[in-house]
Amino acid sequence: MKLIAPVKSVLITCLTAFFVIPLNAQQPKIVKVKLDQPIAKVQPNMWGVFFEDINFGADGGIYAELIKNRSFEFAKPLMGWSIYRNKPREGEVLVVNRKEANETNPRYLQIKKLTDDFELINEGFKGIGVKKGMRYDFSTMYRQLQPGVKMVLILKDENRKIIGQGNFIPESTGSEWKKQSVSFVATETNPKAKFGIIFQGKGSIDLDMISLFPGDTWKNRKQGLRADMVQLLADMKPGFIRFPGGCIVEGTDLANRYQWKNTIGPIEERKLLINRWNTEFAHRPAPDYYQTFGLGFFEYFQLAEDIGSDALPILNCGMACQFNTGEVVALDELQPYVQDALDLIEFANGDLSTTWGKKRAELGHPKPFNLKMMGVGNENWGPQYLERLAIFTKAIKAKYPDFKLINSSGTDPEGDRFNLLNTSLRENKADFIDEHYYRPADWFLKNAGRYDSYPRNDTKIFVGEYAVHADKNVIGSNRNNWESALASASLMTGLERNADVVQMASYAPLFAHIDGWQWAPDMIWVDNLNSYGTPDYYVQKLFSTNKGTDVVSITLDDQNIIGQDGLFASSVIDKTKKELIIKIANNTKESQSIIFDLEGKTKLKTKGTIEELASEQLSQLNSFENPLAVSPKAAAISIKDKKLSTSLKPYSFNVIKIPFISYAKP
Ligand code: AHR
Numbered sequence: 001m002k003l004i005a006p007v008k009s010v011l012i013t014c015l016t017a018f019f020v021i022p023l024n025a026q027q028p029k030i031v032k033v034k035l036d037q038p039i040a041k042v043q044p045n046m047w048g049v050f051f052e053d054i055n056f057g058a059d060g061g062i063y064a065e066l067i068k069n070r071s072f073e074f075a076k077p078l079m080g081w082s083i084y085r086n087k088p089r090e091g092e093v094l095v096v097n098r099k100e101a102n103e104t105n106p107r108y109l110q111i112k113k114l115t116d117d118f119e120l121i122n123e124g125f126k127g128i129g130v131k132k133g134m135r136y137d138f139s140t141m142y143r144q145l146q147p148g149v150k151m152v153l154i155l156k157d158e159n160r161k162i163i164g165q166g167n168f169i170p171e172s173t174g175s176e177w178k179k180q181s182v183s184f185v186a187t188e189t190n191p192k193a194k195f196g197i198i199f200q201g202k203g204s205i206d207l208d209m210i211s212l213f214p215g216d217t218w219k220n221r222k223q224g225l226r227a228d229m230v231q232l233l234a235d236m237k238p239g240f241i242r243f244p245g246g247c248i249v250e251g252t253d254l255a256n257r258y259q260w261k262n263t264i265g266p267i268e269e270r271k272l273l274i275n276r277w278n279t280e281f282a283h284r285p286a287p288d289y290y291q292t293f294g295l296g297f298f299e300y301f302q303l304a305e306d307i308g309s310d311a312l313p314i315l316n317c318g319m320a321c322q323f324n325t326g327e328v329v330a331l332d333e334l335q336p337y338v339q340d341a342l343d344l345i346e347f348a349n350g351d352l353s354t355t356w357g358k359k360r361a362e363l364g365h366p367k368p369f370n371l372k373m374m375g376v377g378n379e380n381w382g383p384q385y386l387e388r389l390a391i392f393t394k395a396i397k398a399k400y401p402d403f404k405l406i407n408s409s410g411t412d413p414e415g416d417r418f419n420l421l422n423t424s425l426r427e428n429k430a431d432f433i434d435e436h437y438y439r440p441a442d443w444f445l446k447n448a449g450r451y452d453s454y455p456r457n458d459t460k461i462f463v464g465e466y467a468v469h470a471d472k473n474v475i476g477s478n479r480n481n482w483e484s485a486l487a488s489a490s491l492m493t494g495l496e497r498n499a500d501v502v503q504m505a506s507y508a509p510l511f512a513h514i515d516g517w518q519w520a521p522d523m524i525w526v527d528n529l530n531s532y533g534t535p536d537y538y539v540q541k542l543f544s545t546n547k548g549t550d551v552v553s554i555t556l557d558d559q560n561i562i563g564q565d566g567l568f569a570s571s572v573i574d575k576t577k578k579e580l581i582i583k584i585a586n587n588t589k590e591s592q593s594i595i596f597d598l599e600g601k602t603k604l605k606t607k608g609t610i611e612e613l614a615s616e617q618l619s620q621l622n623s624f625e626n627p628l629a630v631s632p633k634a635a636a637i638s639i640k641d642k643k644l645s646t647s648l649k650p651y652s653f654n655v656i657k658i659p660f661i662s663y664a665k666p
Contacts, residue, residue, distance in 0.1 A: 028593035028645065031556050033571050035580060035600030036664045038550035040500035042572055045239030045310045047544035048506045050465055051300075052246030053291055054277050054519055055512035060125030061526060062229045062511060063295040066136075066212040067122050067195065072107040073272040074290055084196070085118030093120070096206070104262075104271040108141075108208035113149050113199050120197045122210070125288075126515035127192030129528025130155050130163060135215030137222070138166060139181040141208045141268060144173045148203030154196045155186055163188040168197075170205060177208070183215070191528045209268050219306065223267065223294065228531045229511065232524055233307055236541045240310040242375070242464060242506055243300045248291070249314050249378040252276045252324040257316040260344055263296030264363060270296060276321070277518045284518045298360070301348060301369045311348065311369060312504075314406070315341050317377035318388045328384050331391070338395045345371060345400055373404035375464070379436060381410035381417040386424055393428075404431040406462050413437045413447075426459050432503070434464040441468050441487035445587065448491045449562040451498035461501055465508035466491075467521055467536070477514060477534070479521035482630050482651065483618035485535035489653040490568035490585045492543055497560060497570040499551050507540050514624075525624075532627035535620070538613050542632060542655050546581045548572025554582065565592065567648075573602075578663060580604065582656040586648040589616070596644040596656070601664035608637045608644070608659065614652035 053059065060068070068080035077095040092112050099106040111120075122128075130136075138153050147170070155164035166184030195212055217224035218231075233241075244258055251257035251273075262271045270293040278289040297313070304311040318329040318337045329337060343356050348371035350357025357368070376392045377385060389407060396403060407430040410417040425433050437443070451461065468484035488507065495502045512522035523537050533541070554561060554571035561569035566587035573580050580602075586592050598604060611632040622629050632655075637646060639658060648654055 028595045029556055029565065029567070030595050030597055031554060031561065031569065031584075032597045032599060033580070033582060034553040035573065035598055035602040036666050037600070038552055038573065038666065040498070040551040042496070042499045042548050042551060043239070043503045044547075046496075046499060046504060046547050047238060047540065048240035048242060048309060048312065048504055049233060049236065049238040049510055049523075050246070050506040050508040051241055051243045051510050052508070053244060053248055053275060053295075054246060054509050055522055056125060056286075056289065056516035057509065057511035057513075058295045059275070059290065059292055060516060061513055062225050063292075064213050064217050064224060064226045065292070065294055066124055066128045066214070067210055068125050068288060069290070070210050070292070071105055071208055071268065071272065072109055073105065074288065075274070077107055079288055080123055082121045082123070083118060084121055086116070089115065092118070104269050105208065108206050110204070110206050111149065111199055112204045113202055117198055117200050120199070122195045124194065124528070126513060127528055128155065128195055128212075130186045130188070130190045130193040131214070131529065132186055132189045134186050135183050136164060136166075136186060137181060137183045137213045137215060138168065138211065139179060140168070140210045141177050141179050142170055143175055143177050143206045144170050144203065145175065145206070146204040147173045148201045149205045150200045152198040152200060153182070153184065154198065155193050156196060157188070157190045157193055163190055163193060179209075189529070225295065225299070225303065229524070229526060230303065230307070232531060232533055232537070236537075236544050238307065238309045238544055239547070240312045240504060240506070241300070241304045241307070242312040242314060245314065245378060246465075246509070247321050247378060248276050249316050250319065250321040250380070251316070252279070253320045253327045254329060257320060259340065260297040260313070260315070261340065263293040264298045264359070267292075267294055270294070276324075281518050286516065286518060289516075297344070297347075298363050298365070301371075302365070305369065310373070311371055312373055312375065312406070313344060313371070314375035314378055315344065317380055317385065317392060319377060319380045319385060322381065328388070331387060334388060334391055338392055341374060341376070341392060341396060342399060344374065345396070345403060373406060373432070375406035375408070375434060377408045379411045380408045381421060383420075385421070390428070406432045406434050406464070409433050409435050411436060426455070426457070430459050432460050432462040434462045436465040437463075438465070438467055438469050441470070441483055444468050444487040444491040445563060445568075448494035448568050449560065451494055451501050452560060452562070454498065454501045456501065460503045463495060463502060463505040465506065467507055469521065476517060476520050477512070477525045477623070478621060480523075480525070480534035480536055480621060481618060482535045482615045482620040484521060485539045485613075485630070486585060486587060486618070486651060486653055488536060489539040489542075489583075489613075490587060492539070493568045493570035493583055493585065494562060496543070496572065496583065497551060507536060527624060530624050532622055532624060533631075534622050535613070535630040538631050539653060542611060542613065542653070543583070546583070546655050546657065548574040548581050549576060552580075567592065573663070575663065578660040580658045580660070583654070584648065584656070585653045586650065589650045591650055592648045594646055594648060596646070598639070598642045598644065598658075603661035603664075604639055604642065605659045605661055606639050608639060609657050610635050610637050610646060611655045611657075612649055612652055613654070614649040616650050618651060
């Protein structure tokens with residue numbers, strides 16, 4: 001459906017105007033909303049989230065494992081571990097490699113305890129977050145060739161004070177590996193504790209997969225996810241979750257690409273991989289960043305199901321990151337990559353008579369996950385991408401004609417690379433083109449009308465990664481300021497207005513650990529115990545929890561509202577909840593009086609609500625100390641004679657909701 005096209009000169013005038021012309025707050029602007037004339041459908045999964053294991057988002061983040069390098073498979077096998085004793089003795093702690101017998105998890109630790117006690121200490125990811133009164137679940141795989149070793153498990157603070165203690169007495173003897181668990185309760189809270197195993201007695205024990213999880217994981221799943229982080233996602237009610245990235249899909253080279261089949265099944269068989277963010281940025285080195293895949297593809301599907309989101313996996317298309325090696329697989333050797341994609345669809349949806357459907361059932365989920373779409377390639381570009389994509393598309397569509405494929409448009413939303421892909425993919429009638437933009441605030445404001453003139457054909461847009469990037473001198477969590485979030489909100493009104501074309505969108509990246517980030521801004525910041533949503537989080541949440549079902553026209557002087565006097569707006573109705581929802585951003589330092597003229601035969605209640613996200617300080621942040629500094633504040637509003645008068649606060653994003661008495665069908 002064709003929307004009202006922006007008049008370029010009006011847009012330019014308006015964008016200039018709102019920065020320089022003082023506004024007269026006494027003159028209310030009349031904004032018209034055409035209630036009864038839906039102009040586009042909003043997809044139920046329109047607003048989603050982008051998950052990547054970047055910034056210690058998975059290992060050391062949402063995956064609640066507290067032990068770093070639990071299987072000694074990091075390049076330096078004892079990274080994260082240290083031995084505390086008075087006099088070190090040769091040969092009492094050995095890293096043994098059994099590669100011939102166990103290719104996926106070759107190393108284990110061999111303890112020979114002959115004399116005085118000693119302690120093996122794990123530093124955790126960035127320390128270990130410990131909560132007073134919380135149960136901690138320890139487990140390890142072991143075999144006792146010479147029984148007699150007892151292990152005392154301790155959590156301790158920076159002064160070596162014990163703040164939690166348990167005993168581990170191995171029950172099994174012999175050459176078979178066994179798994180055994182024990183739990184204990186912490187006596188104090190500490191964000192940077194360490195974990196120690198004190199070896200007592202005499203004997204020999206082999207250890208592998210030394211693990212410690214808090215008792216309060218999401219849905220109390222054993223060895224599961226951090227509940228506070230999942231809850232923040234669940235609260236957003238995201239329409240989809242894109243995983244596992246991002247660049248980690250591509251890998252620095254093909255050997256280090258993400259391969260979903262290596263991430264399912266028993267965790268001790270999931271072959272660890274170096275995280276490509278380990279070495280990517282010299283100024284943010286992360287030598288201890290690996291992917292253990294405790295959060296693997298089964299868990300991603302489960303997470304999506306838990307929070308009511310569609311799963312959106314992105315698979316490697318036979319190309320490694322083009323900023324790194326740019327390695328591509330030979331075209332005549334692409335088949336295994338294509339097969340991985342076909343097998344993934346069968347894993348998610350196949351019935352129990354299929355190989356991969358049966359595998360899913362064995363992992364505990366007999367019911368299909370109902371996978372509907374997949375990305376082929378992350379940020380790949382060039383003719384080499386088109387060649388490989390064509391082979392994937394042919395094979396997947398031949399078997400699953402209705403399955404939707406997301407195609408890459410590269411790293412940038414303009415330029416030669418973008419133009420080549422945008423043209424070719426449209427010629428090929430791509431289902432979705434994935435656009436990525438990390439740009440300054442003014443780019444977002446200038447592009448709020450970007451999609452008003454996009455072709456209305458079969459190819460839809462997935463804005464798969466976007467975020468406002470403030471000045472480069474602003475670093476870390478400080479980049480998630482209100483100015484950035486407000487500019488995002490302003491652009492998002494343009495996505496919503498064009499919901500017939502832009503059918504999905506996700507801010508990126510999602511999580512960052514305050515002591516371990518590589519990339520900023522990010523939507524949610526965490527430390528070892530706490531997490532908070534940035535102003536961007538609240539913008540995203542306001543959109544996804546108020547998505548509506550149909551777009552309706554909202555105009556100022558008969559024009560889409562894309563910057564006139566610093567205003568950006570979109571409007572939807574929700575036919576299920578029976579309400580009108582108006583989203584409007586005021587990007588000026590003045591209040592603005594608006595009269596919303598609600599046209600149509602639809603009958604509205606006289607009372608509604610306005611949720612305001614506002615700060616007069618564009619540099620305002622949320623933080624661990626003040627997590628709700630910029631967060632929605634709700635107030636009541638009244639409607640009289642189909643008119644709603646309100647004053648928008650300076651630098652504010654507002655969601656106005658008015659319930660229907662009865663909806664007049666067009
Ligand atoms: O979101 C961070 C990175 O940005 C992603 O991994 C990549 O796709 C993009 O370049």
